[in-house]
């Protein structure tokens with residue numbers, strides 16, 4: 001069927017790509033020698049025939065043949081000289097194919113003409129034989145040579161053979177009929193060969209193109225694979241089922257901190273492990289683990305991850321994934337940093353970052369384990385709840401960095417004072433807890449707790465200054481003060497609360513009383529939160545008297561709390577709670593506003609010039625809004641600032657020469673007066689006092705109390721008065737109860753006194769009446785003594 005499918009034979013393959021067309025055109029022009037030799041031999045032979053037959057028409061044909069051959073040789077030379085790079089377009093190729101086809105058809109036409117002339121014009125059998133030999137040879141050559149381009153091969157076949165057959169039949173002789181038939185058979189066979197050769201050549205060309213395309217794709221894929229392999233952050237090894245490295249990258253060596261020379265494809269995993277060991281990357285043990293795990297996973301065909309310790313302390317993770325062919329892919333990664341980070345996270349989850357002590361979470365676990373271990377009479381222990389006294393004030397005064405340093409110092413001291421078997425933890429803030437192993441009697445537990453107190457109380461250098469801090473400790477014993485961890489901790493906390501309530505800096509054992517006190521403390525704090533809104537606070541005012549003139553110069557506003565159930569509470573019952581909880585800030589603001597308003601109310605009622613003093617707490621001093629709060633209180637009342645006096649305590653400025661001074665100067669700039677309260681009780685350096693913009697010093701009540709009997713107190717009082725005089729500050733003595741005390745103070749140059757001698761703190765109306773009476777009495781005394789007349 002193929003043989004007679006002429007349409008198909010002539011049709012160009014639709015898949016014919018430009019590349020393949022180029023190869024086909026090349027196949028036409030490439031056999032140069034055969035073309036030259038074929039042309040030369042056929043031309044010379046036909047010339048010889050022409051001479052032999054002595055027929056000019058044969059000579060013309062052979063001349064035409066020679067001419068066409070020369071043109072064809074020229075075309076081949078031109079094709080070979082062309083610029084291949086530019087001349088690869090489909091149009092150019094089609095042009096060259098057409099040039100070749102014209103040459104081939106012309107050559108065959110000339111040959112066919114020769115055959116017709118020879119068979120028609122002569123009966124010489126030798127001429128016929130020579131001409132037909134040339135035709136047969138050229139036809140066979142053309143079919144073989146041009147079979148890549150079928151229409152050229154077929155065209156030549158037809159142009160060569162058809163004239164022979166026609167001329168042979170025209171002779172009307174039996175022998176020439178046979179000749180025509182033979183040529184016909186030859187044509188059909190040549191046709192078949194041409195078809196086969198053509199198809200085969202196309203197949204080969206397509207296959208070659210496909211192969212080169214695949215090779216190119218493979219090369220590109222390999223390049224991509226290599227790029228991916230060498231640029232991935234992890235090391236990769238592909239192993240065959242026998243544990244031999246098939247593929248690997250340089251990162252494997254990096255992960256083990258060794259050179260890439262130690263690893264190569266084709267190596268067994270044992271050889272690889274040995275080279276890692278020899279290079280010092282792995283210990284013998286790690287190398288064994290490295291090989292063992294790979295084979296275990298290979299055999300089980302499972303995916304698994306192994307951590308391989310390096311000799312330098314690093315860790316490499318090997319994640320092995322099984323492959324279908326029995327091999328595996330292993331990803332090696334240096335996870336040293338990740339492991340360290342995880343360890344750090346684990347550490348931080350259980351330890352306090354500031355002090356390095358176990359945190360609440362770890363301590364809760366330790367305490368629970370301890371209780372479990374001691375359950376059923378298996379053991380006893382003590383739990384201490386340690387809370388620093390006035391830590392918040394210290395933190396606020398000296399700053400957080402100093403507070404942190406103090407906490408670190410305290411935890412270091414606690415650790416040093418305890419045995420290795422005891423445990424200490426920081427619950428948060430300034431709260432520490434201690435488990436005293438085997439400490440089963442109250443006496444022993446208290447003894448250790450007191451030694452901790454002493455240890456904490458020793459002066460510590462914080463922020464470049466000697467700082468003294470005390471702590472309160474509550475003690476609960478297992479199992480008598482709590483059979484489970486929560487109860488025990490709660491009871492130790494209650495005992496600590498009792499220690500705070502009973503003066504701070506002491507140790508208290510848990511008792512039902514401690515529990516009640518704690519409950520009261522907590523209840524008070526809750527009540528305190530609501531007290532401002534419910535208007536439960538009130539101010540009382542204690543007058544101050546000028547020693548020289550006897551006039552009331554000012555009053556000190558003192559806070560009281562009218563508790564709905566507990567009645568009137570003095571400040572020492574609630575100020576410490578307010579300080580601890582921070583409620584002192586809004587409370588202090590309320591006091592300032594109320595005192596200013598009262599001062600203006602008295603003035604409106606005709607009371608003479610009486611300044612009003614208000615106590616400031618450390619928390620207030622370091623509150624960002626203190627200056628604006630002062631201005632607001634003055635503005636609300638419409639009061640001039642120099643009638644308001646703010647009393648700060650010595651401790652508030654004791655250890656800070658920076659922040660405290662800055663705030664105090666800003667306060668002073670508002671125009672209010674500043675007094676230092678309880679002077680002498682702290683450790684303020686005289687150098688520091690000089691830097692504070694003060695107006696007044698108040699001698700602490702504790703010195704005034706025994707001023708006549710205790711030489712030390714007397715010396716201190718005298719020194720304070722001298723200091724005040726030297727710094728040109730007014731000196732006020734607090735807590736003056738007797739005339740003898742007043743006489744002493746007068747004699748030594750003290751300016752003012754405050755105390756029960758002439759007045760307790762009074763409510764606003766009572767104070768108004770007191771000052772009016774006092775002034776009236778004074779006027780009368782002055783008139784009686786003639787002082788008024790004299791001055792008038």
Ligand SMILES: Nc1nc2c(ncn2[C@@H]2O[C@@H]3COP(=O)(O)O[C@H]4[C@@H](O)[C@H](n5cnc6c(=O)[nH]c(N)nc65)O[C@@H]4COP(=O)(O)O[C@H]3[C@H]2O)c(=O)[nH]1
Pocket residue numbers: 542557558559570571572575588591615616617647677678701734735736737754755756757761
């Ligand atoms: N034994 C005796 N005591 C006398 C005598 N004269 C006065 N006092 C008492 O001494 C305290 C003087 O106040 P302070 O030193 O500022 O000491 C105050 C002050 O530090 C604090 N406080 C009172 N009100 C406030 C306030 O509004 N804000 C702040 N932050 N603290 C306040 O509470 C402390 C105690 O205040 P109060 O209980 O009112 O006690 C007052 C007063 O009643 C006397 O002759 N003999």
